[in-house]
Amino acid sequence: MGLAFNGNMDPELSSLSSLGPETRAQRREFLKRLAMVAGSSALLAELPWWSPLRAAPVSDSPSDRVRLGVIGIGSRGSFLLANLLRTPGVEVAALCDDYPPHLEAALAKVKGAKGFSDHRQMLDMPGLDGVLIAVPLFLHARMCLDAFAAGKHVFCEKSLAYSIEECQAIADAHRGSSKVFQIGHQRMFSPVFLRALELIRDGQIGQITQIRAYWHRNGNWRNPVPATGPDPSPFPSLERRLNWRLYLDYSRGLMTELASHHMQVANWFLGARPVSCAGYGSINYWKDGREVYDNVNLVYRYNNGTQVIYDSLISNRFYGMEVQVMGPKGTIEGETGKIFAENPPPAPGIVQLINEIEHGFFDTVPIGGPSWVPELKKDTKGSYLVREHTADDGTAISMAAFANAIRAGKPIPGMMEQACRAGVSVLMGHNAMEQQQEISWPEGFRE
Amino acid sequence: MKDIVISGRRIARELWICAGCVLAALGVNVYAIIRFHTEWKELITTLHITLAVAAVFYAVLALLRGCVFGVMRAFRRKAA
Numbered sequence: 001m002g003l004a005f006n007g008n009m010d011p012e013l014s015s016l017s018s019l020g021p022e023t024r025a026q027r028r029e030f031l032k033r034l035a036m037v038a039g040s041s042a043l044l045a046e047l048p049w050w051s052p053l054r055a056a057p058v059s060d061s062p063s064d065r066v067r068l069g070v071i072g073i074g075s076r077g078s079f080l081l082a083n084l085l086r087t088p089g090v091e092v093a094a095l096c097d098d099y100p101p102h103l104e105a106a107l108a109k110v111k112g113a114k115g116f117s118d119h120r121q122m123l124d125m126p127g128l129d130g131v132l133i134a135v136p137l138f139l140h141a142r143m144c145l146d147a148f149a150a151g152k153h154v155f156c157e158k159s160l161a162y163s164i165e166e167c168q169a170i171a172d173a174h175r176g177s178s179k180v181f182q183i184g185h186q187r188m189f190s191p192v193f194l195r196a197l198e199l200i201r202d203g204q205i206g207q208i209t210q211i212r213a214y215w216h217r218n219g220n221w222r223n224p225v226p227a228t229g230p231d232p233s234p235f236p237s238l239e240r241r242l243n244w245r246l247y248l249d250y251s252r253g254l255m256t257e258l259a260s261h262h263m264q265v266a267n268w269f270l271g272a273r274p275v276s277c278a279g280y281g282s283i284n285y286w287k288d289g290r291e292v293y294d295n296v297n298l299v300y301r302y303n304n305g306t307q308v309i310y311d312s313l314i315s316n317r318f319y320g321m322e323v324q325v326m327g328p329k330g331t332i333e334g335e336t337g338k339i340f341a342e343n344p345p346p347a348p349g350i351v352q353l354i355n356e357i358e359h360g361f362f363d364t365v366p367i368g369g370p371s372w373v374p375e376l377k378k379d380t381k382g383s384y385l386v387r388e389h390t391a392d393d394g395t396a397i398s399m400a401a402f403a404n405a406i407r408a409g410k411p412i413p414g415m416m417e418q419a420c421r422a423g424v425s426v427l428m429g430h431n432a433m434e435q436q437q438e439i440s441w442p443e444g445f446r447e
Numbered sequence: 448m449k450d451i452v453i454s455g456r457r458i459a460r461e462l463w464i465c466a467g468c469v470l471a472a473l474g475v476n477v478y479a480i481i482r483f484h485t486e487w488k489e490l491i492t493t494l495h496i497t498l499a500v501a502a503v504f505y506a507v508l509a510l511l512r513g514c515v516f517g518v519m520r521a522f523r524r525k526a527a
Contacts, residue, residue, distance in 0.1 A: 346483070346485065348479075348485060348489045348492070348493045348496070349476070349479035349480040349481075349482065349483040349484075349485035349489055349493075350475065350476045350479040350480075350489065350493050350496050350497065350500070351493070351496065352479065352483045352485075353475070353478070353479040353482070353483070354496075354500075
């Protein structure tokens with residue numbers, strides 16, 4: 001039995017993808033049904049990070065409750081917090097942010113949570129099972145290592161770390177540990193992407209011959225900065241604190257903040273890590289003092305000759321975001337959630353007959369016309385991967401998986417490998433653009 | 448206002464014409480299936496298209512009948 005996310009499979013789960021669980025009760029019901037799929041699907045057995053979802057439904061008993069803290073409650077941290085508050089069996093016991101406006105706003109939303117401005121004090125709090133880390137990239141490694149040292153389970157937002165050395169340090173610290181580690185690549189838990197993987201394994205598009213991914217926006221990628229505000233330390237200014245993504249001391253820009261999602265999908269679907277990559281980046285539009293590129297273009301090479309082509313820019317949003325998995329039999333677009341057959345089945349005979357009559361009446365008769373027809377994009381509608389698109393992009397399920405794994409006390413298999421592959425891939429891309437040369441997968445890196 | 452009376456004979460005749468149109472549309476579907484080598488189950492799965500084609504046939508036939516009736520009526524008036 002395969003995944004049951006569309007009409008030709010388990011009807012019980014056909015509505016799974018359309019469920020945007022808003023309350024704890026709804027989410028509990030959702031997770032019950034999810035556990036049934038997770039327990040019965042052959043494909044899911046190959047997705048080790050889904051294993052925590054096979055656990056028995058969580059009760060309201062205090063013994064089932066997982067006490068978590070959130071470090072970093074900016075835009076992403078707030079989103080994760082909102083999801084945590086709706087996850088059954090989770091108590092948000094502590095909140096930490098060294099930017100007072102963020103901490104105050106979060107404490108106002110969570111009754112009974114204790115506030116901290118220093119993550120080390122929060123890690124010393126008794127009874128805390130784990131932490132969610134949603135801080136600027138350059139702090140990921142430090143906070144992950146501190147949390148592991150304090151014996152806490154860790155959910156770290158993507159991308160894994162600021163440098164390849166830091167990725168290795170996190171992987172080394174976690175190896176042999178009994179603590180749960182989870183990375184914030186929510187597509188690993190998205191029903192749409194799981195269905196895409198199922199179709200790929202089923203040979204619906206044939207061998208993957210190329211993956212093309214892009215993320216385009218049109219905006220300066222800035223947060224507004226107040227004229228005056230609290231002490232920005234450890235940042236030298238409020239501008240750098242609130243717009244850390246634009247500065248190389250804290251971030252690797254479009255690669256770590258956006259590309260990591262699609263590189264995780266590419267590595268996952270190909271079941272491999274890139275051998276090397278090359279590419280170029282520049283600041284060609286937003287020349288406002290930022291240090292990270294506003295457009296990037298990269299090619300990743302894999303062992304079997306497949307290439308992943310990635311580009312991102314923030315001065316045009318016409319094409320939006322997409323990850324296109326291509327093979328000789330078809331194309332899957334993960335973000336749109338569609339599959340396009342190279343040779344779609346013919347229309348019914350009567351429709352073909354009507355079309356023929358219509359063309360006979362209305363088509364012009366070519367006289368010495370062009371011998372070459374432009375090979376423009378095929379205008380086929382394709383079919384949706386799941387019956388309805390979900391309001392949840394996988395974040396809600398990933399929160400439940402994290403809580404279940406803590407409850408079970410077992411690390412999530414395969415998670416660190418996915419985190420390292422995506423994290424290192426984007427840093428290879430950054431290095432390739434900075435050094436303007438082909439960069440290989442770091443020799444001796446242990447996932 | 449003048450009542451319009453439709454006789455039973457007239458209704459029966461229209462129903463027979465309707466049935467003929469549906470049969471003709473089915474025949475077109477059979478021809479299309481044979482010509483384009485598609486599946487026979489299309490006789491059922493494309494029934495909605497067949498009925499639409501039948502409606503078009505009926506409408507075209509009604510238009511032709513209207514024209515013939517109009518011309519005949521004009522001739523009769525002239526002869527009278």
